[in-house]
Amino acid sequence: MTTRFTAVLAMPPPGRAAPPGVDPDELRLAMLEDVYEVVAGLELVTPALVLHPPHQPDAEAVTWPGTPILREPDPAAALQAMADLGAEEAALVVPDAPDLPPLLIGKLFRALGSAPAAACPATGGGLVALAVRLPVPGWLAEALPALGAALDAPDALARLRTAAPGAGLVRKTPGWHRLRDPADLGLLDPGLEGWENTRALLASHPLPAPPH
Template identity: 40%
Template sequence: MSRRVVVALLGSVTWSPPGIDPARWRTALAEDVVDLLATLNEVETAVAVTARDRWLADAVVWPGTQVYEVTEPTPNAVFAALAGESAGHEPAGASAQGRAAGTDDRATGYDQVAVVVADAPDLPGLTLGKLLRPLTTRPVAVAPVEGGGTGLLGVAARLPVPAWLPGLDLDTTEPAEVRRAAPSPGDVAVTAGWHRMRGPADLAALDQAVEGWEATRALLSGRPV
């Protein structure tokens, strides 16, 4: 069986609801996504963050969660960190700080990796499963953002990632751009999307029927988190 990991990339959050401190909003979103990852079956989970934002990872990770410090908040930087560790090279900041947090320090040996945004607090676990599923037959899969706007919900790839994979920005890259870079458009699967919290209209899209996202619910309702 392929060894798979889902990584929450704790990138920047450019918008917060009126009256809510941006740092608390960002923390609540990230906490809910990390909590979701902890419920997934048959995958390992991790978070990735730049050194500048290490505080956020420390605030939301579960004990034993691997934290990768990456040079920039992009999927490509995460892929490079995982590939380097699989080859026996420690990604900057991951090993020593992972030991301090009680994480597993073995080489990854991952076959598949998915990198997902940290501003989709009500994301269903099934959507993440659909992002990984095409990797049995295709090297790359991308999940779009629902509700308009640019960017991706997440991207998954076999390791090592194909050389043709372009630089990816989860805030701006579109699925069509990734497919154009591939030798054949069919090498990139486009899977189910979901909304992200990037503006006032996105609040109305939060799915009350989806279990979880307690930190975001509490913050929006005015309760302390």
């Protein structure tokens, strides 16, 4: 059986989507905890947390006992740390997608059956998640720094595919949205299960209309 890890990137900038009256740090932690709960609920996958900066007691506190805490400066180092822990496949997930369906992470790992890397693109650019067979291929390791610490580079998927030495080495899976500014809160669906911590924090703040 393949050993799989999925790590949530607890990286700044925090709480950029906070509307007036909501503390940005509280929103940052609520979203992070919701994403972590998605990851921790996956079957046959070890959840982990990547801390950068390395000292974030509030972020570490959202994890379950025994969760690997990786104090790494970037995605490349985080993937290497998971490989050192025995992972054969690993995924990185951003902290600002609290309503991410677990199925989308499953699709990333399934895509690794036919390619060494798979990416879940974010609405508006960047990535929501990136999955990789370990050890990381050399061409991918060279491309990772350009994606940004939180996979925010607008052309992240294009950069990966350009770096790949052949077609089909980076699979694209169905995308999702990230909550990067207050208008993005309109993308949250009150009828969708999950995102309980974010939902509770925003309960007294009407969600904006979905951005066009």
